[in-house]
Amino acid sequence: MSGFAALSSWLAVGSLAAAGGTFALVAYLRRHLGKPGAGWLVATLVAQGLFCLLAGASLAVSEPGARFVMESLTWAALAWVGPLFLAFALEYTGRSGLLDGWTMVPVAALTSVVVATAPVNGVVLRAFRIDSVAPAVTVSYALEPWGLFAFALGTGTAGIAVALMVDTVLSYGPLYRREAAAVALSTVTPTIGVVMWAFGLGSDPSLAFVAVLFVPHVLLDAYAFVESGMFETNPTTRRAADRTAIDDIGTPVLVLDPDARVVDYNDAADPLLEADREGTTLLGTPISSLVDVGADPAPDGGAAAGVGASAPTSAGPGEADELVTVRSGGRRREFLVSRSTLTDPKGATVGTTLVFQDVTRERRREQRLDVLNRVLRHNLRNKMTAVAGNAELIADRSDDERLTDIADIIDSSARELIDIGEKARTFEQCRRDGPRYRTVDLDAVLTDAVADYRGAAARVDVNVDGDATPATDPELLRIVVANLVENSVDHVDDPTVSVTATADGGELRVTVADDGPGIPDGELAPLDAGTETQLEHATGIGLWVVQWSVDSLGGTVSFDTDDGTVVTVRIPDGPGGFGAKPSDPAPTDADT
Known part of the structure; x- marks a missing residue:
């Protein structure tokens, strides 16, 4: 039968199609060289492509000596596939520390040399004969020890590689599952072909039949490498993190x-x-x-x-x-x-x-803060109360106008310090207790928060949109609103202050606005930085108390000073928002 007719047989067509698809993959994967496993996979596919090409071309060679040489070269190419695929799996899955891929190269090289020289060494196969020349030239032979070793090496290394890829599928969940599963499954059909060839099963137990079964292998590889972008994400990073997370x-x-x-x-x-x-x-x-x-x-x-x-x-x-x-x-x-x-x-x-x-440093810092808070709450407060009381007494009993003015200044300063200490004490108590969430009446809480300032301001309006009853800590919310309103009253002459609250979409939003000149940037800069310096610090503690209280509730606070001051506070509606499970509702005032 002519060589053209032999090449037109289904065995040859399938083998050459597998070779063409494999080399097309090699051309595509060149862009990924340098990524974990990419170099070894390209080498694997080159060996695979050569095997399929030689297997298909050998079907047209009918002269026994030349056919023996072609069969040996086909074997030699196949001997590289398993070891190189194992090298790929080791590096791609991040296990190259167990066995470096280069360790496989000398073994595969020696095996391929011995197999390629099978016509002259007599240690690979025996009883070589031509079985058929129509429609293609097929052969049969028995394996000698080196042939059996080459078979075991290829199937064994490929099997280990598949096990590594399957372990990746099981270990790393959906991140690499589709790609690794496709590569692992792609080895199934060639493995079936190798087993059928080794044990003489089927109607055409030849290496060409094995090559034909590389066609689905190529298709699955194409899915993994082209469609899913296998080298865009690989488990090497994840395994390295697993390996070093505890150690480092x-x-x-x-x-x-x-x-x-x-x-x-x-x-x-x-x-x-x-x-x-x-x-x-x-x-x-x-x-x-x-x-x-x-x-x-x-x-x-x-x-x-x-x-x-x-x-x-x-x-x-x-x-x-x-x-x-x-x-x-x-x-x-x-x-x-x-x-x-x-x-x-x-x-x-x-x-x-x-x-x-x-937490040694944190505990020491907490101890120092506890002592400082105690001094601020008790010692300083008591002393400043005495100072303010005596200054007021001096001002009432003195006929000296200059001395009266000085006493008023002392009294005012002392009461400012008392107020700062009281704010710190109130917030510290709330911080220690932690947020205590309950369903609150927004209108009642906000009205109570501004009650002490309505006499000092021209107007303080409270507006609550909707009839929602959010879950939050009413005391922390009162602290936030009271400090913001106080800031407006203390720094704006005859101000108009509006407090607006809405609760929807799992969020409580409170806005405090005034018609003053706006909070200076120097007051807000420390809040943005999260710390104070000798050159950049607030003049009081009120805005810090606002920030800390909102942080305790898991919310955010923003300042707009372009036209007056508009402070917007956003707080999650309860620990779980409006979407909290009905079985775990926030307590109401009655519950507490």
């Missing part, structure tokens, strides 16, 4: 087994517990001998209630964490210990992770 983090982390013994820890935990450690490692050490912290398995985010542990800290993200004290290097350090439960794929508890957050 500066926070001590301990991993415990179900018996509360240390089975893993990072470098940051080593010096922390050095004073209590015997030997050279923490591994296997019961946590109870290192630090007094509870270690019974608990749901994520649950409190780790250990014996002798301090009470939870003030409300906030770490309110359920346990506060423990550790002495290290002669220093007393305090840590918030958060815990999460480790489970296997079936949901069974297999251990616990303890994360130690060093």
Whole structure:
């Protein structure tokens, strides 16, 4: 039969189509060279394309010697596919630290050389013969030890690569699932063909049949690499993060087994517990001998209630964490210990992770603030009350006009300091208690907030749009509105102040506007920066109290000073907004 007729057979057409599709993929993937796994995948596809091309072309060669050479070269190309695909899977999934892809190159190179020289070495195959010349030239032979090794190497490395890709599908969820699944599934049909060829199954158990089965392989690869953009996102970053997250983090982390013994820890935990450690490692050490912290398995985010542990800290993200004290290097350090439960794929508890957050500085700062607040609330307030009272007494009893003016200044200054202390005391109490959400009557709360200032202002209007009854902390809301109105009354002559409130879409919006010259930029700059300096600071504490109160409620505050002052406060309507579950409603005034 002519070579053209042989090439027109379905085996040849399928093989050459697979080769053409493979080389087209190689041309497309060149743009991704340099990304994890891209170089190895291109090399894999080049070997695959050569295999399919040689398998299809060999069907037109009927002379036994030349056919033997073509079959050996086809084998040699196939010998590279499995090892190179494994190198790709290792680098793409971020596992090249286990086995570098270059380790596979010498093995694959030696195997391909031995297989390519099969016509002269006699260690790869035997009993080579031409089976048919119509419609295509097919051959049969038996495998010798090197042939069996080449078969095992190719299928084994390809199988490991598929397992790595499947593990990526299972481990990393939807982020890489479609792409990795497509690449893993693409190996199914060629694997079936290799098995059928190796065991002589089917009507045409030839390498050309294997090449034909690379057609669906190419289509699935095209989906993964072209349609889904496989190299735009790959799991290397995620695996690197998994590998280094515990090791590189500066926070001590301990991993415990179900018996509360240390089975893993990072470098940051080593010096922390050095004073209590015997030997050279923490591994296997019961946590109870290192630090007094509870270690019974608990749901994520649950409190780790250990014996002798301090009470939870003030409300906030770490309110359920346990506060423990550790002495290290002669220093007393305090840590918030958060815990999460480790489970296997079936949901069974297999251990616990303890994360130690060093809060020593924060605790010292809180202590200093507590002392300062106590001085501000009690000592300074009492002394300033005495100063104001005596200054008022002097002003009432003195006939000296100059002395009376001085006494008035002293009285006014003392009362300003008392007012600042009172604001700080009120806010500090609310901060310590945390937001206490309840359904509030907006009109009543706002009217109460402005009541003390209506006599000092030309006009203070309160308008509540709609009949919504949002859930918020009424005391913090009153503090916010009162301080904003006071700021307008104190700094604007004969002001007109309007307070407007609306509640919709899960948000409470309160606007306080006046017709004054606008708050100076110097007063607002520290709020924007979040800190004060000697050169840039507010003249009082009122705006800071507003900012802190709104922050406590999870809201935002903005200032518009283009035409008077318009302050807009946006606060979430309750911890869960209007969309909160009906089974967990905010308490009403009656509930409290």
